[in-house]
Amino acid sequence: MDKDYITELISSKLRLIRTESRYTQEKMANVLGISKKTLVQIEKGRSTAGWAHVVAVCALFRNSEVLQSALGDEPLEVIETVAHRSIDRPKGKTLGGRIWWREIERKGEFRLQQNLISYHYRILDSYDDLWFSSFEKKDALARLDELLNENEDR
Structure with missing residues (x-):
């Protein structure tokens, strides 16, 4: 997934997101x-939204079922991962990935998951806090090992 793909995708879903929210075109x-x-x-479909507007849609309508089904659960996480090509920050509560995620690997208190829609990877701890997110599996596996080693050193 990249910015162009997400821009096209969200642009194509904008009407559905609007009607789901019961907004008029004016609003x-x-x-x-x-x-x-x-x-x-x-x-x-005559034009597409700009990246800034796509980010705004994902932020303002992050609870939209249309948006969640298009991006796979947490729209802002997908947007942030695409924008930065990865996320590596400690903590940030998630819902745990019970619907849109499959578990790839579990090590200690950490688990690596892959999104079923966007295919990006993330690492959660046993409290469902987000520790890392990337589209690169090798980077996610390397970070999983680093987190496990850091945790064992404590």
Whole structure:
């Protein structure tokens, strides 16, 4: 997944996200800071939203079932991973990956999961806190080993 793919994907789902939220075109355009004419063009597939507007949609409508099913659970995590190509930060509560994730490997208190939609990887601890996220499996496996070693050294 990359910015272009996500921009196309979210642009194609914008009408569904808007109707799911029961917003008029006028209200949705206002929320996103674009003109109604621009929104209509995006909804009709004549143009695509810009990256900044896609990020805004993912932030403002992160609980949208349409958005979650398009990106696989947590839209902001996918957006952040794409924007930075990986996330490596301690802590950040998740829902634990019971629906959109499959477990790849478990080591100590950490588990590596892969998203069933976006295919990115993440590492969670036993409290479902996010420790790492990347589209690269080798990077995720290396970080899993590092976290395990850091945890054993304590």
